Amino acid sequence: MSEMLQYDFMRVALVMAVLIGLTAPAVGTFMVQRRLSLLGDGIGHIALTGIGLGLLTGASPVLGALAVSVLGAVAIELLRARSRSGGDVALALLFYGGLAGGVILTNANGGGSATLQSYLFGSISSVTAADLYVVAGLAAAVLAIIALFGRELFLLCQDEEVARAAGLPVRFLSVLIAATAAVTVVISMRAIGLLLVSALMIVPVAAAQQLARGFWGTMAAAMGIGVLSAVSGLAGSFEYDLPPGPSIVLLALAAFAAAVAGGSVVRRRRARAGAAGDAVPAGTGAEARVDAEAEVLGG
Amino acid sequence: MNRPASDTREEDAPEQAPPPFAMAGGTVRRDGREILAGVDLRVAAGEVLAILGPNGAGKSTLVKALLGLVPLSAGRTLIYGEPPARFRGWHRIGYVPQRLPLGGGVPATVREVVASGRVARRSRWLPALGAGRAADRAAVDRALRTVGLAERARDSAHLLSGGQQQRVLIARALAGEPDVLVLDEPTAGVDARNQAALAAALHDLAGAGRTVVLVAHELGPVEPLVTRTIELGHGRVVREAARETLGRTA
Numbered sequence: 104m105s106e107m108l109q110y111d112f113m114r115v116a117l118v119m120a121v122l123i124g125l126t127a128p129a130v131g132t133f134m135v136q137r138r139l140s141l142l143g144d145g146i147g148h149i150a151l152t153g154i155g156l157g158l159l160t161g162a163s164p165v166l167g168a169l170a171v172s173v174l175g176a177v178a179i180e181l182l183r184a185r186s187r188s189g190g191d192v193a194l195a196l197l198f199y200g201g202l203a204g205g206v207i208l209t210n211a212n213g214g215g216s217a218t219l220q221s222y223l224f225g226s227i228s229s230v231t232a233a234d235l236y237v238v239a240g241l242a243a244a245v246l247a248i249i250a251l252f253g254r255e256l257f258l259l260c261q262d263e264e265v266a267r268a269a270g271l272p273v274r275f276l277s278v279l280i281a282a283t284a285a286v287t288v289v290i291s292m293r294a295i296g297l298l299l300v301s302a303l304m305i306v307p308v309a310a311a312q313q314l315a316r317g318f319w320g321t322m323a324a325a326m327g328i329g330v331l332s333a334v335s336g337l338a339g340s341f342e343y344d345l346p347p348g349p350s351i352v353l354l355a356l357a358a359f360a361a362a363v364a365g366g367s368v369v370r371r372r373r374a375r376a377g378a379a380g381d382a383v384p385a386g387t388g389a390e391a392r393v394d395a396e397a398e399v400l401g402g
Numbered sequence: 403m404n405r406p407a408s409d410t411r412e413e414d415a416p417e418q419a420p421p422p423f424a425m426a427g428g429t430v431r432r433d434g435r436e437i438l439a440g441v442d443l444r445v446a447a448g449e450v451l452a453i454l455g456p457n458g459a460g461k462s463t464l465v466k467a468l469l470g471l472v473p474l475s476a477g478r479t480l481i482y483g484e485p486p487a488r489f490r491g492w493h494r495i496g497y498v499p500q501r502l503p504l505g506g507g508v509p510a511t512v513r514e515v516v517a518s519g520r521v522a523r524r525s526r527w528l529p530a531l532g533a534g535r536a537a538d539r540a541a542v543d544r545a546l547r548t549v550g551l552a553e554r555a556r557d558s559a560h561l562l563s564g565g566q567q568q569r570v571l572i573a574r575a576l577a578g579e580p581d582v583l584v585l586d587e588p589t590a591g592v593d594a595r596n597q598a599a600l601a602a603a604l605h606d607l608a609g610a611g612r613t614v615v616l617v618a619h620e621l622g623p624v625e626p627l628v629t630r631t632i633e634l635g636h637g638r639v640v641r642e643a644a645r646e647t648l649g650r651t652a
Contacts, residue, residue, distance in 0.1 A: 136508040258518040261510070264499055268469050269522040269578070270492025308508065316558045317511035 107341050115235045116227040116294065120337045120351075122242040123291045123303065124330030128311070129249055130287045131304030132322040133280055135312070136260035142179065142281070143301025145194060146288045149175035149201030151297055154222050155208020164222070165237055169289045175201065176285035180278050225296035225348030227337065234293060241290050248283050256280055257318060294337070296348040303329060303355060310359040313366030328358045420483025421446050422494075422582045422613050423468045427477030430463050430637075437463045439637035440477060447581070450604075450614040450627050455634035461617040462500055462586050464634065468615070469497060469584060493522040496575030498568075500586035500617070512562070512570050513555040517542050519577035545576035548603045565596025572603060583607060585616040589624070597623050 107113045134142055150172035157167020175197060182193045209219050221229060249256070259266040259276045267273045284304070291300045311324035336351030423445040430438040437460045445451050445468075453461050466472040468479055470486020481489045496519070520538050546552045549569040554562065559570050568588060575583055583604075589597050601623035608614055608627045621628060633641040 132508055138507065254518065254521050254524070257510075257514070258521050260507075261515065261518060262499060264466070264471050265497055265574075266521075267471055268492065268495060268497035268584075269519075270490070271521065312508050316509055316556065318508055318514050320511075321508050 107338060111232075112228055112230055113341060115232055116230050116337055116347075117334060119230060119235055119238055119294055120333035121330055122238055123294055124333035125326050126242045126245045126287050127291050127300075127303040128307040128325035128329035129322055130245060130280075130284050131301075131308045132311075132318070132325055133256055133260050134284060134304060135308045136257075136318070137280070140305045141301065142176075143284055143288055143304045145179065145198040145201075146172050146176050146285050147292070147297035147300045148198040148205075150285070150288055150292060151205025151222065152201045152208060153205075154297075155205045155212065158212040158218075159208055165234065165289060165293075168292065169241075169286065171201075172285040172288055173282050176281035177278050180281040184274065184277065221296075222292065223296050223298050224346050225292070225294050225299070227294055227340070227347045230293050238290050238293070241286050245283055245286055245290070248279065252276065252279065294333070294347055295351055296346075299348045299352050302352040303333065306352065306355040306359055307332065310355070310362035313359075313362040314369060328355065328362075332358055419447070420480065422482060423479065423615070424483075425468060425477065425479040428464070428467055428474055428479055429476035430460075430467055430472055431475040436637050438467060438474075441467075441634075441637070441639055443468070443632065443639070445582075445613060445615055447613050448611050450608050450629045451616070452621060452624075452628045452631045453615065453617045453634060454619075454621075454631055455640075457619075459634040460637040461634055463637075465584050465586055465615060465617055469495065493578055494581040495522075496578050496580030496583045498571050498575045498583070498585040498588060500590065507560075509558040509560060511556055512546070512551055512559050512573075513542060515559050515570050516545055516555075516573045516577050519545070519574035522578050541579055542577050545573040548576055548606060549573045550599050550603075563593075563596070565592035565600075568592055569596065569599060569603070572600065576603075576607075580612070582613040582615070585614070587617050587619065589618060589620075589622055594623075600624070601627070 108117075131143070134140055150168040153168035153171025154164040155167070156162075156171060157164035160167070179194055179197060182197075206219065209222075220226075255266070255271050255276055256279075258269060259271060259273060259280075263273055266276070287304065288297070288300050291303060295303055307325040307328040308321065310328050311321045315321040315324050332354040333351050336354045337347050339345060339354070340347040340350040421444055423443065425441055425443045428438050428441040428443070429436060441460075441464060443464070453464060455461050463472055467474055468481070470479070470481065470489070478485065482491060482494065484490070517538065520541060523541075524534070524538075543552070546555055549572055551566065551569055551573060554566070559567060562570065568591075572583075572585065572588065575585075588600055592600065604614060604616075604624055604627055614627075616624065616628075618624070621631075628645055630644050631642070632639050
């Protein structure tokens with residue numbers, strides 16, 4: 104650890120890992136609740152075109168990725184709102200267009216496969232202090248949005264119609280969360296890479312919801328797991344000369360596996376406590392059926 | 403009560419407060435089919451209106467249209483005298499949707515779900531401090547007690563039974579302390595014990611003079627509270643009846 108901290112780029116990278124570990128799962132909690140787990144993946148594809156454009160025009164690839172992925176996220180949200188079935192295909196077109204366009208643009212710039220690889224799978228050694236300032240600013244913005252709009256976003260993600268009947272600006276909030284997801288993708292892409300970026304938005308949340316009872320508890324636990332896997336994944340990649348993104352994601356998956364094991368113990372204990380206090384135990388077969396029906400109706 | 407059936411133009415009668423809902427010729431078309439076919443409906447303050455009818459009669463569409471959640475292709479509807487798009491007093495409305503959207507996704511405690519019903523009461527920009535926060539907490543506690551789930555506040559909502567989840571959704575609407583409560587099939591798939599708890603909660607509300615609009619397949623234990631029923635068939639009002647009630651005496 105101390106050897107690692109002697110390198111400037113590792114100090115920068117570690118701070119970045121903490122920021123990524125905090126923001127990605129925080130935004131991811133809303134995405135999982137909205138059943139948009141793969142949205143981050145799609146935004147990552149689109150962001151590659153932004154990187155290509157940034158390289159080609161000589162502007163910063165990060166700013167290119169930011170502009171294009173926010174625009175892409177807003178487009179996705181508008182397509183989604185317009186039609187359920189047509190929206191699905193439109194999303195696929197956007198994703199593949201973004202990925203193909205990004206590869207072509209990066210190549211046209213003479214970037215070659217090394218540059219491409221560093222954006223697709225993350226590369227810590229190329230991170231500069233200037234990058235860190237951009238990332239820190241964006242991370243602060245993302246966390247501020249969640250603090251400011253968290254309650255509204257929670258209701259929106261629970262039930263869009265109820266949110267509308269509560270007078271919330273549903274379209275604005277939907278676009279806001281999509282744009283926030285896009286910013287998070289850009290924050291995380293240097294360290295984790297565009298192809299794995301959404302894993303850190305989703306996997307810590309999947310792990311946390313095995314253990315927590317509530318929404319904000321899930322978010323807090325997911326942020327903890329996110330920071331832990333980002334920092335230790337980074338340290339591990341330095342120590343053993345592994346690519347950082349996949350190391351971070353594999354650690355998050357390990358946390359998920361541990362949470363599944365731990366969660367079943369916690370739930371069994373809770374169910375026993377619940378059965379003692381209530382004539383109707385939680386999680387009986389009949390209730391599972393009611394839930395399944397509800398999902399059919401809701402879908 | 404003085405209410406001329408054709409009068410939905412509250413602008414012309416400023417001395418009389420506009421009713422919670424007034425729909426004239428409400429028509430909803432989807433895929434070329436008329437789901438609502440010219441519904442005239444006026445819901446006066448303090449009424450407990452039950453909307454009855456078979457599956458596919460347009461009951462859910464009617465309440466969604468009343469709330470502006472489904473756009474009208476003809477006719478118009480007003481909420482407290484305003485078209486839904488211009489209506490700003492959403493804190494006066496509590497909507498309990500039909501489905502149970504609590505399963506799956508990220509867990510949320512009963513209290514978190516219920517507290518989200520306060521959102522229309524709160525300023526979007528200022529976090530609640532001091533008195534506002536205390537008022538939020540008190541309203542959430544009251545709503546939980548009304549539906550009899552105070553002891554389950556810290557449990558995950560998606561682990562409750564279907565009937566209990568329905569009560570959570572009702573508590574969410576109650577937490578906003580609305581003047582009007584709109585419930586879509588609150589008794590569907592709910593066991594007798596939960597139906598009784600639900601009826602008791604609605605009894606309190608009706609007794610407090612709130613307006614209730616509820617969609618139901620059959621009335622069951624809420625029957626004594628209902629002041630008026632309308633029956634839908636193929637998107638039209640086919641029957642309407644005022645009722646003697648016991649609920650008003652509370």
